[in-house]
Amino acid sequence: MCGIVGYIGKRDVAPLLLEGLQRLEYRGYDSAGIAIHASGKAGGLKTAKAKGRVRELESRLPKRFAGTTGIAHTRWATHGAPNDENAHPHMDAEGKVAVVHNGIIDNAAELRAKLTADGVEFASETDTEVLAHLIGRSQAEKLEEKVRDALRHIEGTYGIAVLHSDFADRIVVARNGSPVVLGIGEKEMFVSSDVAALVSHTRQVVTLDDGEMATLKADDYRTYTTEGSRTTSSPETVEYAAESYDMGAHDTYMHKEISEQADAVDRALRGRIDDRFSTVHLGGLNLDAREARGVRRVKILGCGTSYHAGQIGAQMIEELARIPSDAEPASEFRYRNPVVDPDTLYVAVSQSGETYDVLAAVQELKRKGARVLGLVNVVGSAIARETDGGIYVHAGPEVCVVSTKCFTNMVVSFALLALHLGRIRDLSVADGKRIIDGLRRLPAQITEILEGEAEIKKLAELYADAKSMMFIGRVRGYPVAREASLKLKEVSYIHAEAYPASELKHGPLALIEPAMPTVAIVPDDDLLEKNRAALEEIKARSGRILAVAHAVQQKADHTIVVPKNEPELDPILMGIPLQLLAYHTALSLGRDIDKPRNLAKSVTVE
Ligand code: F6R
Numbered sequence: 064m065c066g067i068v069g070y071i072g073k074r075d076v077a078p079l080l081l082e083g084l085q086r087l088e089y090r091g092y093d094s095a096g097i098a099i100h101a102s103g104k105a106g107g108l109k110t111a112k113a114k115g116r117v118r119e120l121e122s123r124l125p126k127r128f129a130g131t132t133g134i135a136h137t138r139w140a141t142h143g144a145p146n147d148e149n150a151h152p153h154m155d156a157e158g159k160v161a162v163v164h165n166g167i168i169d170n171a172a173e174l175r176a177k178l179t180a181d182g183v184e185f186a187s188e189t190d191t192e193v194l195a196h197l198i199g200r201s202q203a204e205k206l207e208e209k210v211r212d213a214l215r216h217i218e219g220t221y222g223i224a225v226l227h228s229d230f231a232d233r234i235v236v237a238r239n240g241s242p243v244v245l246g247i248g249e250k251e252m253f254v255s256s257d258v259a260a261l262v263s264h265t266r267q268v269v270t271l272d273d274g275e276m277a278t279l280k281a282d283d284y285r286t287y288t289t290e291g292s293r294t295t296s297s298p299e300t301v302e303y304a305a306e307s308y309d310m311g312a313h314d315t316y317m318h319k320e321i322s323e324q325a326d327a328v329d330r331a332l333r334g335r336i337d338d339r340f341s342t343v344h345l346g347g348l349n350l351d352a353r354e355a356r357g358v359r360r361v362k363i364l365g366c367g368t369s370y371h372a373g374q375i376g377a378q379m380i381e382e383l384a385r386i387p388s389d390a391e392p393a394s395e396f397r398y399r400n401p402v403v404d405p406d407t408l409y410v411a412v413s414q415s416g417e418t419y420d421v422l423a424a425v426q427e428l429k430r431k432g433a434r435v436l437g438l439v440n441v442v443g444s445a446i447a448r449e450t451d452g453g454i455y456v457h458a459g460p461e462v463c464v465v466s467t468k469c470f471t472n473m474v475v476s477f478a479l480l481a482l483h484l485g486r487i488r489d490l491s492v493a494d495g496k497r498i499i500d501g502l503r504r505l506p507a508q509i510t511e512i513l514e515g516e517a518e519i520k521k522l523a524e525l526y527a528d529a530k531s532m533m534f535i536g537r538v539r540g541y542p543v544a545r546e547a548s549l550k551l552k553e554v555s556y557i558h559a560e561a562y563p564a565s566e567l568k569h570g571p572l573a574l575i576e577p578a579m580p581t582v583a584i585v586p587d588d589d590l591l592e593k594n595r596a597a598l599e600e601i602k603a604r605s606g607r608i609l610a611v612a613h614a615v616q617q618k619a620d621h622t623i624v625v626p627k628n629e630p631e632l633d634p635i636l637m638g639i640p641l642q643l644l645a646y647h648t649a650l651s652l653g654r655d656i657d658k659p660r661n662l663a664k665s666v667t668v669e
Pocket of ligand 1: 199240369413415417421464467665
């Protein structure tokens with residue numbers, strides 16, 4: 064969703080900020096803007112804004128737009144339509160303050176009414192403009208105090224960066240519920256809401272905590288709380304180099320990220336397997352063996368694809384550790400006043416670690432005293448910080464809006480958690496070893512699946528004419544079907560339904576006809592015959608079938624054959640060809656693959 068970049072140093076700031084904004088484009092946005100401290104005698108702040116893409120903004124920059132300090136923003140509309148006026152930065156009445164803001168100010172309407180009554184005229188419909196006026200009207204002497212004064216009035220979430228024409232030597236930033244990361248350079252400083260915009264300049268970063276502010280000067284930075292007490296934050300090194308955020312030789316990030324999965328899984332396993340005890344070491348879990356034995360239930364919370372990964376994870380934990388487990392959309396959980404049980408282990412799963420619904424569920428659980436683990440990709444993200452411990456999924460940066468490699472690595476990470484809990488409880492050494500051997504086979508098997516891409520492309524082109532598709536699976540295969548159906552609809556815009564194969568007779572069979580193809584997950588496990596019976600039912604209604612199976616299915620029109628692993632781990636492999644199916648379907652339909660319409664990469668608002 065919205066993105067912030069800022070720079071203070073000696074270089075020409077506009078090109079740097081535009082490059083930073085381009086790196087944030089993947090998050091989804093509808094307008095962009097920039098403000099700089101203009102160099103030259105006149106000085107003061109200059110801004111430019113544009114609805115649409117960053118290149119639109121670039122074409123609108125005035126000829127004289129030179130400076131070495133500035134902030135910029137990509138906006139995803141919440142308060143007010145996507146247009147030039149509502150794009151950030153927002154200014155105060157005197158044009159001395161410029162603010163970019165991610166998040167939502169809950170009491171904006173109330174503050175706006177008060178300011179209007181005081182004679183303030185608003186130039187936009189946004190909540191953010193309120194903040195610019197509040198900073199501008201503060202009587203405090205220092206910019207930091209002015210910002211602090213303004214924030215005292217604010218209820219809601221924010222990540223902000225502020226320029227003031229009377230304080231040309233600094234950028235002031237603050238965080239509450241929306242990420243702010245400082246990039247520490249040589250006699251230059253950067254700020255962004257996302258490390259993706261920083262790594263081409265520096266890998267030394269400081270991630271602000273909620274309630275923290277910072278002042279950036281060209282050769283110095285300091286952090287402090289919104290109350291003004293100093294905080295200590297030494298820079299950390301970002302794990303991935305700038306190239307990891309680039310598309311490389313691929314035409315889309317989605318293709319790149321699907322192709323990276325063998326390496327990504329290998330990374331998730333690296334250094335974690337303990338052959339001696341047929342288990343795994345999960346360093347950051349913060350859950351000792353005694354505590355793990357005391358867990359009576361596991362509840363997994365996530366949204367979208369991560370929720371589907373959680374559904375597979377819940378089955379793995381139930382099977383391997385024999386602990387009753389389930390997954391629930393975090394977005395629903397937090398609104399139903401859930402019973403929070405001290406013996407339940409909660410696991411929040413998220414690629415970005417910033418999804419508001421997941422974060423809010425975690426905060427509610429923590430408030431009620433629950434133990435919450437995070438299964439997160441982005442190191443140092445809000446959910447990673449908010450949880451008591453957890454597992455990093457180590458998929459590497461995922462730029463495409465639709466999640467692929469992170470899904471796979473999340474499921475692998477759940478397998479590690481299930482194995483760990485299982486071996487502390489009743490999973491035998493032999494079964495532990497069986498799962499470890501299976502995990503080790505995954506990277507090579509993923510490579511084998513990816514080598515079949517040309518065939519999958521042909522199938523995608525064959526089925527791309529469908530207006531609607533059915534995805535079915537049973538037990539372990541059902542969440543795979545759900546995820547595959549989500550992937551197809553979000554990237555190709557073809558309507559898709561996912562059902563347990565066992566439910567066909569109870570209603571969805573009415574939809575089956577030649578124009579409604581079915582994708583069936585048919586692993587060679589104890590439900591094989593049941594799955595085959597479902598294929599018979601569909602065939603009897605002249606339905607077209609594409610099976611994903613361990614062997615060619617006679618009743619299917621086409622089968623994608625995937626290598627067999629252990630039954631508990633097969634869902635990891637069965638999802639991968641269906642990512643390629645969604646990708647090639649979207650490609651043949653000419654869709655905007657990396658940025659599907661209406662979607663954003665990190666959903667940091669409700
Ligand atoms: C779909 C997709 C989304 C995300 C969901 C949660 O391809 O990517 O459904 O999975 O928005 O995001 P994270 O995992 O960042 O919490």
